Amino acid sequence: MKMANSKTRFIFVTGGVCSSLGKGIAIASLGQLLEGHGYRISIIKMDPYINIDPGTMSPFQHGEVYVTEDGAETDLDLGYYERFTGARLTKKNSVSTGQIYYSVIQRERRGDYLGRTVQVIPHITDEIKKRIFDVADGEELDFVMVEIGGTVGDIESIPFLESIRQIRQELGSRRVLNIHLTLIPSISVAGEQKTKPTQHSVKELMQLGIIPDMLLCRTARPMSEDMRAKIALFCNVSERNVIAAEDINGSIYEIPRMLHKNGYDRIVLEHFGLPDGRLRLPQWDRFLKSMKSPRGRTTIAVVGKYISLQDAYRSIYEALVHGAAANQVEIEILRIDSEEIEQEKKGNLKKFFKDADGILVPGGFGDRGIEGKIMAISHARKEGIPFFGICLGMQCAVIEFGRNVCGLKNANSSEFDPGTPYPVISLLEDQQIVVEKGGTMRLGGYLCKFTDNSRIKKIYSKPSEVERHRHRYEFTIRFRELYERHGMLIGGIHPRNNLVETIEIKDHPWFIATQFHPEFNSRPVRPHPLFRDFIRAAADRSASRAK
Numbered sequence: 001m002k003m004a005n006s007k008t009r010f011i012f013v014t015g016g017v018c019s020s021l022g023k024g025i026a027i028a029s030l031g032q033l034l035e036g037h038g039y040r041i042s043i044i045k046m047d048p049y050i051n052i053d054p055g056t057m058s059p060f061q062h063g064e065v066y067v068t069e070d071g072a073e074t075d076l077d078l079g080y081y082e083r084f085t086g087a088r089l090t091k092k093n094s095v096s097t098g099q100i101y102y103s104v105i106q107r108e109r110r111g112d113y114l115g116r117t118v119q120v121i122p123h124i125t126d127e128i129k130k131r132i133f134d135v136a137d138g139e140e141l142d143f144v145m146v147e148i149g150g151t152v153g154d155i156e157s158i159p160f161l162e163s164i165r166q167i168r169q170e171l172g173s174r175r176v177l178n179i180h181l182t183l184i185p186s187i188s189v190a191g192e193q194k195t196k197p198t199q200h201s202v203k204e205l206m207q208l209g210i211i212p213d214m215l216l217c218r219t220a221r222p223m224s225e226d227m228r229a230k231i232a233l234f235c236n237v238s239e240r241n242v243i244a245a246e247d248i249n250g251s252i253y254e255i256p257r258m259l260h261k262n263g264y265d266r267i268v269l270e271h272f273g274l275p276d277g278r279l280r281l282p283q284w285d286r287f288l289k290s291m292k293s294p295r296g297r298t299t300i301a302v303v304g305k306y307i308s309l310q311d312a313y314r315s316i317y318e319a320l321v322h323g324a325a326a327n328q329v330e331i332e333i334l335r336i337d338s339e340e341i342e343q344e345k346k347g348n349l350k351k352f353f354k355d356a357d358g359i360l361v362p363g364g365f366g367d368r369g370i371e372g373k374i375m376a377i378s379h380a381r382k383e384g385i386p387f388f389g390i391c392l393g394m395q396c397a398v399i400e401f402g403r404n405v406c407g408l409k410n411a412n413s414s415e416f417d418p419g420t421p422y423p424v425i426s427l428l429e430d431q432q433i434v435v436e437k438g439g440t441m442r443l444g445g446y447l448c449k450f451t452d453n454s455r456i457k458k459i460y461s462k463p464s465e466v467e468r469h470r471h472r473y474e475f476t477i478r479f480r481e482l483y484e485r486h487g488m489l490i491g492g493i494h495p496r497n498n499l500v501e502t503i504e505i506k507d508h509p510w511f512i513a514t515q516f517h518p519e520f521n522s523r524p525v526r527p528h529p530l531f532r533d534f535i536r537a538a539a540d541r542s543a544s545r546a547k
């Protein structure tokens, strides 16, 4: 079994009591704090489900699928890791039970196990450990942090927990730290905080041979000293290593500083015998300051079919927040269900958009809700409301313009109407032979070269950029000339096979759509230029409407 290089330290984060406690944000926050002390980190998410990746899962099951630069379709926690830290994440940072079994079974079929019985221990656990050590080996990293998905007690996560137990056994406590995130609920009538669920969860962990070094306790209210002493006593953790992760009445971006105040990074550094130097987060603090001192306000309508879900458009919502902070405006996001727009027979869309200073149509798959998105785009185009389309949002804008400006009756994407007389959006050439669903789209970073007189080139203020993709369909290039004659400009092209990456309407206050997903490249400390400029245009509109 390959060992990790001798320098990297490992931090394992498990979750107890229930899901949705914010493990992803907790680990991303620690990553940021460690970087703020000058260390180099990476973060791995290990998901116990059998799917190879979430690319084939419905947003109802999983929320957003986050795409890395190298084209991995991953859990949305990787989005938090990238937004909170400077780590560059790749396929290696997202591991599932499906991937682990897939490699072991392939090896078994090749005969690599030389007649041995293939078992969970050691073969599955060795593969898990190898994936963890691989990340550590790739670069000179001070810390590799691993989030074990799911809740302790789940059957599926046992091989992952066994693997991290073995790593602790092999490398010792000087190189490994176990953090357990739990919930301290309050009984509302008595107003009392309860430690029992945490005690049970730690007991469960200990039965698997894992002794947590630190407990991170989600609480609605601050924790008293007595409470901490009690948790420490019953859970066998030193009192100062019981850290409160209080609910905050503000933005998730304030969490790292809050946890720092509670001693989070100090305890980690102490565990590893590292000096607790001064924490420096100058860019992050600047971002927090502009986010918290708005000088205006703007309202953006996001029109999609998964609007009721918190996380289906997570990176877009976050990128809007970054763009708003960059303009020092407060943002309100109106979530509008495109299927409800379709019900509006008379085509009077004012009731949906009377408060909107900008309209954004995000990505998606399948024809449900498409006509509502097209109606919203038509409204934005005609009323001069800033419009930003992303992936499917761009495809809908192309359909709308084809039907209503270029006179292409019943123009459509061949994804939604294979018999359309004008397939203005059609399957990418190399997609025509693809039959398997998983991991087969055009995925990850591709170069987009901007057209000289385009607005988008000015916004980026550079000639080209690599942006992330996740799609199968594309603007049909033979319609380009017709569209340009009617006032739509192709603002960006992927040069290798002449794929349309962005469109814009010249005669409009702000109408830009991209085939790529700029939201995956937006960071609080580096807001994406398109989101920044879109919010600027929307804020201008709200300011002039207020006059």
Ligand code: GLN
Pocket (backbone or CB within 6 Å): 362, 363, 364, 365, 366, 390, 391, 392, 393, 395, 415, 470, 471, 472, 473, 474
């Ligand atoms: N369904 C469209 C395609 O496959 C758009 C994909 C998306 O919006 N991510 O091209």
